[in-house]
Amino acid sequence: MSEIHESYEDYLKAIYLIAKNNKGGWTSNSEISNFLKVRPSSVTNMLYNLRKNGLITWKPRKALRLTKKGKEIAKNTIKNYNCLSKFFIKVLNLKNKKIVEKLSCEIEHHLNPEVTNALEDLLLEY
Numbered sequence: 551m552s553e554i555h556e557s558y559e560d561y562l563k564a565i566y567l568i569a570k571n572n573k574g575g576w577t578s579n580s581e582i583s584n585f586l587k588v589r590p591s592s593v594t595n596m597l598y599n600l601r602k603n604g605l606i607t608w609k610p611r612k613a614l615r616l617t618k619k620g621k622e623i624a625k626n627t628i629k630n631y632n633c634l635s636k637f638f639i640k641v642l643n644l645k646n647k648k649i650v651e652k653l654s655c656e657i658e659h660h661l662n663p664e665v666t667n668a669l670e671d672l673l674l675e676y
Contacts, residue, residue: 554603556659559627560586561596562605565616566624576613626666630658633669640676 564585569577579597583590597614600606605623608614616624634654638644661669 562624563627575615630661
């Protein structure tokens, strides 16, 4: 799996954010469903895909958690989001939080490490 789907990254990010507050990093289908505001059946379908690609450890109707690979992708996605958000606020001086969140979430999937590092370097000046 060379390029990961945006929807996979969204789910991995959600799982990471939920699980970091749960004992052992485990989370449930219903927690993900509530967090993403999607149907539990949609979550289940995605979990099968994530498991097939080695991104989560999960058995149906049981708790799940990210694999090392899944956690790495989630952290990179969050890092991209945070860099973009700071860029829009500090550099472009955007004030509307909803616009910043929407743009950051849409673009986070398209950054490579070189761009993220360049953004981080630029943001050090602000």
